[in-house]
Amino acid sequence: MNQTPPSTADAARPFKLARFLSWGSLVLIMATSILMSVILANSARETLLAKQREFALLLAENLNHQIYQRYTVPTLMAFGRIELQRDEQYHQLDKVISETIHGQHVMELRIYDLDGIVSYSTDPEQAGDEDLASDAVKQAAKVLVHNFEIVTNVSPWRAMIHFDLDPASVVMRTVYPLKTERSLYPGGPSGQPMGILEFSQDITDDYRAAINFQWLIIAISFTSSFFLFLLLLLFIRKADTMNRQRMQRTQKLERELLQAEKLASMGRVVAGIAHEIRNPLGIIQSSAEMLLKKARAEDSPRVTLLQVMFDEIRRLSQTVNDFLDYARPKKPRREDVDLALLLDQACTFLEHEFNGKSVTLAKDYPADLHVKGDKDLLYRALYNIMVNAMQAMDGGGTLTIQGRAEGGGARLRFIDTGPGFGQEVVARLADPFFTTKDNGTGLGLAIVANILTSHGAGLDFANAPDGGAQVTITFPADEETPHAE
Numbered sequence: 345m346n347q348t349p350p351s352t353a354d355a356a357r358p359f360k361l362a363r364f365l366s367w368g369s370l371v372l373i374m375a376t377s378i379l380m381s382v383i384l385a386n387s388a389r390e391t392l393l394a395k396q397r398e399f400a401l402l403l404a405e406n407l408n409h410q411i412y413q414r415y416t417v418p419t420l421m422a423f424g425r426i427e428l429q430r431d432e433q434y435h436q437l438d439k440v441i442s443e444t445i446h447g448q449h450v451m452e453l454r455i456y457d458l459d460g461i462v463s464y465s466t467d468p469e470q471a472g473d474e475d476l477a478s479d480a481v482k483q484a485a486k487v488l489v490h491n492f493e494i495v496t497n498v499s500p501w502r503a504m505i506h507f508d509l510d511p512a513s514v515v516m517r518t519v520y521p522l523k524t525e526r527s528l529y530p531g532g533p534s535g536q537p538m539g540i541l542e543f544s545q546d547i548t549d550d551y552r553a554a555i556n557f558q559w560l561i562i563a564i565s566f567t568s569s570f571f572l573f574l575l576l577l578l579f580i581r582k583a584d585t586m587n588r589q590r591m592q593r594t595q596k597l598e599r600e601l602l603q604a605e606k607l608a609s610m611g612r613v614v615a616g617i618a619h620e621i622r623n624p625l626g627i628i629q630s631s632a633e634m635l636l637k638k639a640r641a642e643d644s645p646r647v648t649l650l651q652v653m654f655d656e657i658r659r660l661s662q663t664v665n666d667f668l669d670y671a672r673p674k675k676p677r678r679e680d681v682d683l684a685l686l687l688d689q690a691c692t693f694l695e696h697e698f699n700g701k702s703v704t705l706a707k708d709y710p711a712d713l714h715v716k717g718d719k720d721l722l723y724r725a726l727y728n729i730m731v732n733a734m735q736a737m738d739g740g741g742t743l744t745i746q747g748r749a750e751g752g753g754a755r756l757r758f759i760d761t762g763p764g765f766g767q768e769v770v771a772r773l774a775d776p777f778f779t780t781k782d783n784g785t786g787l788g789l790a791i792v793a794n795i796l797t798s799h800g801a802g803l804d805f806a807n808a809p810d811g812g813a814q815v816t817i818t819f820p821a822d823e824e825t826p827h828a829e
Contacts (some may be wrong), residue, residue, distance in 0.1 A: 346770050346807055351674055352514075352517075355469050367726055371571045372611070373573075374459060374565065374566065374569040376567055377566070377568070377569055377633075378562060378566075380565075381558070381562045381564075381565045382558070382562075382746065383559030383560035383562060383572075385554070385557060385561055385562075386558075388554055388557055388558070389551075389554040389555075389558070390552070391495065392550055392553075392554045393481070393516075395490045395624065395627065396418070396516055396547050397516070397518075397551065398627055399626060399627055399630070400492060400516055400518040400545060401490065401518070401520075401629065402627060402630045402634075403445070403518075403542075404490065404518055404520035405520075405539060405541075405634075406444060406523075406630065406634065407441065407445070407518070407520075407541060407543075408438055408522050408523065408525075408541070409443055409525065410441075410443075410444045411437070411440060411441070411522060411538075412524060412525050412538070413525070414438060414440045415437050416438045416538065418436075419433055428463050428464060428471070434464070434468075434471075435577060438464070438466075441464070441466070442712050443667050445543070445557055447547060447720070448456065449545050449546050449547070450466075450543050450544070451512065451515065451544045451545065451546050451547055451596065452465075452466055452467065452543065452544045453466045453541070453542070453543040453544075454466070454470065454476065454541075454542045455522070455540070455541055455542075455545070456476075456481055456485070456539055456540040456542065457539050457540075458485050458537060458539065458540070459485075460474065460477035460485065460540075461473070461474050461477075461478075462474075462476055462481055464541060464801055465675055465814040475691045477540075478542070480493060480517075480519045480542075480621060481519055481540050481542055484519045484520070484521050484540050484757070485521070485540050487523040488523070488537055489521070489606075490518065490519060490521065491518075491519050492516060492517070492518055492519075493516070493517040493519075494514065494515070494516055494517075495514075495515045495516075495517055495544075496513060496514045496515070496551075497513055498513055507550070509552050510548075511546060512546050512548060513548045513551075514546075514547050514548045514550075514551040515544050515545065515546055515547065516544070516545045516547050517542065517543075517544045517636060518541075518542070518543055518544075518545070519540060519541070520540070520542075521539075521540055521541070521784065522537065522538040522540065522697060523535045523537055523538060523541045524538060526535045529672065534784045545656075551829075563597075572599065575599055575612045585699055605821075625657065625660065625661050626661065628657055628788055629654070629658060629661050631655045632650065632654040632657050633654055633655055635650055636650040636651060636654050665756075668801065675798075676717055676718035676721050676795070676798050676799055677717075677718040677719075678716050678717065678718075679716065679717070679718070679721055680714055680716065681714065681715055681717050681718070681719045682712060682713065682714055683709075683713040683714070683715060683722070683726075683747060683754060683756065683819075684709055684710060684711055684712060684713045684747065686719065686722060686723045686726055687707070687709065687726060687745060687747070687756075689723065690705070690723065690726050690727045690730055691705055691730075691745075691827030693727070694727075694730060694734065696732060697734060698743075701738070701740060701781050702739070702740030702741075703734050703737055703740060703741055703742070703743055704740075704741070704743070705742075705743055705745070706742055706743070706744040706745070707745055707747065708740045708744065708746045708747070709745060709746060709747025709748070709756070710747065710748075710749070711753050713748075714754075715753065715754050715799075715819045715822075716822045717799045717819075718799070719796075721795045721799075722799070724791075724792075724795065725791075725792045725795040725817075726756075728789070728791070728792050729758050729792060729801075729815055729817075730743065730745075730758065733758055733760040733762070733815070734759055734760075734787070734811065736763065736813060737760055737761060737762040738762075741759070741760060741761035741762060741812070743758065743759070743760050743761075744757075744758070744759040745757075745758055746758075746759070749783035749824075750818075751820075751821060752820075752822065753818065753820045753821045754818075754819040754823030755817070755818050755819070755821040756816070756817040756819075757814065757815070757816045757817075758814070758815045758816075759808045759812060759813070759814045760812045760813050761811065762812050762813055763812075763813075764807040764808070764811060764812050764813045765807055765813050767807070773789050773805050799819065800819075801817055801818060801819045801820065801822050802816075802817070802818040803815070803816075803817055804816040804817075804818070
């Protein structure tokens, strides 16, 4: 008895079902991956904002400490009372605050008295204003508790499609009651209110980083889902030549489990790298610094251990910042900058390290040496050059800093008495990731070169005629300085 063989269509029917299932799996996986990526990214954004609030609180506590220790107590001892209407008292408070918030992305800072009147502001014209106190400031004056507010002109969904958010698009506003750390007179109470501190920080860059992370997760989800689909389709085609219906079910399950595990692992690694290094490290550094200061004040035996911990944290933070600064250079401002003042500030800051390494400093520049540029960026460039020169003179020596106005611009020259530059490395000193140090990142001079290039300045490395290294910076005249793109 003859048996009719199954038709081609009948034989292909199971594989059509398998193809349908593969497409269905692709849609399901992509939908699930997108949903999970959105949830994960939103959670990461909330974590970022929480870390920013913690950092802002640490900054507020540090400001409270610095204002009390360096301004309130000395002023009361010297004058008997605080009168910010007096120029010398106002300028001293301004100096303490400026030094404390330097590099903290603080856009605006005000101190109100308990009646809501502006006692101090980074904008001096606001001093005495009675109409600037927000509801948060008034509430803090009543109950003496801090609070935070996120001010943004873009919604989270709109921010996802704007890849170039303007500065100050996302701002964190912190309100913090200033209190005395101890009694201002014998037998008196501590923790008395001194005023209400309010400051705003631009967190647009960090917020943009969270949005970029969200896009990264979505892209990874789409890519992984697409490749998973290709693997499933290839498996189905191979099954056409063998009894692959059973094999298809087994291998499909194995591949799905493997890919799911890969996606989960990848998400954890990316989340850890993006959000568990920079922001927590900044908080750890600030906390370690406060603990170190407290230990020194108390003459604690843990000072040495805390100092080692703080130095290592600062070194790691600098390494992370070097990579980020080189990858995303800051656009320089164009303002009048006194190079002599920047050099004096750097010399003062490094004086202790110079003395510790037996390095003598010789200054040869006029009191006023002005160029157009970004004060903060130029300070960092000059500071890095001086640190490199100091490190090169391991056994001590002399660092000579020369400065002259020249052709409408300025020329600076740093000459040390170290071993100088080897001829084989001079041309590569400003190359990224090139270093002659055992523990260097190779980004210090590369960042210096980027900063000076953005100012239209020239950077030259050479050996001094009498030995040692010589670094020359040439700033062009104002009209020749290009705008950074």
